Amino acid sequence: MLPLELNLGPLLPEHLSEIFVGIALFLIVWFVVAKKVVPMFEATYAERTEAIAGGIEKAERAQAQAAAALKEYQEKLANARQEAADIRAQAQAQAADIAAEIKAQAAEESQRMIASAKQAIEAEKAAALRELRGEIGGLATNLAGRLVGESLEDDDRIRRSVDRFLDELDSQKV
Amino acid sequence: MHNIVPLLLPLEGDTSWPPSAASFNSRPLFPGLGIDWVNNHMMQAVIGALLVIAIWLIFSHRQTVVPGKRQFLGEMAYNLVRNSIGKEILGSEFRPFMPYLVAIISFILVNNLFGELFLFMFPTFSKIGYAYGLALMSWLLYNAVGIKKYGFGHYMKKMTLPDGVPVGLWILIIPLEFISNFVTRPITLALRLFANLFAGHLVIMVFVIGGTMLIESGTLFYAAAGGVSILFSFAIFALELLVGCLQAYIFTVLTAQYVSSAIAEEH
Numbered sequence: 001m002l003p004l005e006l007n008l009g010p011l012l013p014e015h016l017s018e019i020f021v022g023i024a025l026f027l028i029v030w031f032v033v034a035k036k037v038v039p040m041f042e043a044t045y046a047e048r049t050e051a052i053a054g055g056i057e058k059a060e061r062a063q064a065q066a067a068a069a070l071k072e073y074q075e076k077l078a079n080a081r082q083e084a085a086d087i088r089a090q091a092q093a094q095a096a097d098i099a100a101e102i103k104a105q106a107a108e109e110s111q112r113m114i115a116s117a118k119q120a121i122e123a124e125k126a127a128a129l130r131e132l133r134g135e136i137g138g139l140a141t142n143l144a145g146r147l148v149g150e151s152l153e154d155d156d157r158i159r160r161s162v163d164r165f166l167d168e169l170d171s172q173k174v
Numbered sequence: 175m176h177n178i179v180p181l182l183l184p185l186e187g188d189t190s191w192p193p194s195a196a197s198f199n200s201r202p203l204f205p206g207l208g209i210d211w212v213n214n215h216m217m218q219a220v221i222g223a224l225l226v227i228a229i230w231l232i233f234s235h236r237q238t239v240v241p242g243k244r245q246f247l248g249e250m251a252y253n254l255v256r257n258s259i260g261k262e263i264l265g266s267e268f269r270p271f272m273p274y275l276v277a278i279i280s281f282i283l284v285n286n287l288f289g290e291l292f293l294f295m296f297p298t299f300s301k302i303g304y305a306y307g308l309a310l311m312s313w314l315l316y317n318a319v320g321i322k323k324y325g326f327g328h329y330m331k332k333m334t335l336p337d338g339v340p341v342g343l344w345i346l347i348i349p350l351e352f353i354s355n356f357v358t359r360p361i362t363l364a365l366r367l368f369a370n371l372f373a374g375h376l377v378i379m380v381f382v383i384g385g386t387m388l389i390e391s392g393t394l395f396y397a398a399a400g401g402v403s404i405l406f407s408f409a410i411f412a413l414e415l416l417v418g419c420l421q422a423y424i425f426t427v428l429t430a431q432y433v434s435s436a437i438a439e440e441h
Contacts, residue, residue, distance in 0.1 A: 010195040010372060011302055011365070017211030018303020019310070025223040026311055029281050032227045034273030040234035041252050042269070048239050 137162045178389075178404065182382045185214050185296040191387055193379035198300055198372070219298045222285045230280065255279055255426070263430040271433055274315060278308065279426040282367065286418030289375060290411050297371040297418065302364065309364035312429040317356075320436030333436070359432060363425065370421050374414040381407035 013019060141158060179189050187199025200213035233248025241249055255276050260268035282299065289297030299305045320329045334351040335344065381403050388400025 010198070011368075013303030013306065014199055014301065015211045015213075015303065018216070018301050019307040021211070021216050021219060022304035022307030023311060025219055026277065026281055026308055029223050029226050030273055030277040033230055033277040033280075037230040037234045037252075038273045038276060040237055041249065041256075042272070044237040044239065044241075044245075044249075051239050 178386050226280045226284050259430050263434050279422050283422035290415050299367050300371040300375045302368045305364040305368040309360045313360035316432040316436040323437050367421050370417050374417055378407050378410050
């Protein structure tokens, strides 16, 4: 059999323990770094990311609030404008109503005045007619009496015939 | 001048010329008790682990939404792993792997920087055992994650047989993919880390030990060359600083890459 002994020179550890000591020390370092160091750094990074993201989110929220306030303000302004326009329109309508009412009243008043004036005129006219009728009757009988030569004044029959005549006259006229 | 070597290379096993693999030998902390695995390099690894834990606990202690200077520094370090490795490679599924990635990059980085840090001046991962350990962990991780997601049979098929391979090539592709995904990956992961630090540190040892020997030679010309050599070792230290950071990053990126390929949806 060939001797399998290989001279590794410096590639052969002086003590095999070096391998185990190296591994053990590294495992300890690894353990501490894994338990204490990396979680701490990563937690800090996460916290920092969150803080930055939170700040951005807060700013966004503030911006949204401002936009909402602006919108609300604009809506209110528009509402107020609308309301003012409505009131103005209403006022105009009312004014028109009032004017129309006043006009109607005035028209009615004038109508009424005209009517009363007409009535008065009618009454005057009736009175004048009545007076005239009486006078005409008197004058006519007087004249007829003079023509006939005797007084007919106090004769009731004559008076009635005069009245009838006058009524006929009236009905013809109407 | 003879105190330069203990200052620049305090933890080496053997500082005789020429530097070799033996220079990387550990010194038992309690010689004679038969527990030679409790040695200076193991203590350094323990200190490294404690340092990593302490630094991260300080960074993550009492965090606030608006970070202070300490937390800001911590977040910069954490975000490097989280964004340029985790999110970049693993996408939205990065979160469960963050502890592993953070732990592995910082554990490797601190131990690599020990190579340029006074009192230590020795990169832990130039001891290959530690590199094997971490590579094994990453290997277990990505396979466990893949098996958990797809089940063993489906996962093995997914990892060894890419879609659209003609049946005639299966006999070639399946063993190749198997070796590539299950054998080469962990070995290269370990060797890349180890070899970079081992080689870099060996170069430093050459300059420091050789330079010291030249300075102590008593000849003026040699002493001058030795001074330059010591100065040059500082340049190599600077280079090693870069290599140490790079290797920590690469190890982590590759681990994330392997995890990503293990859980990736088939197309």
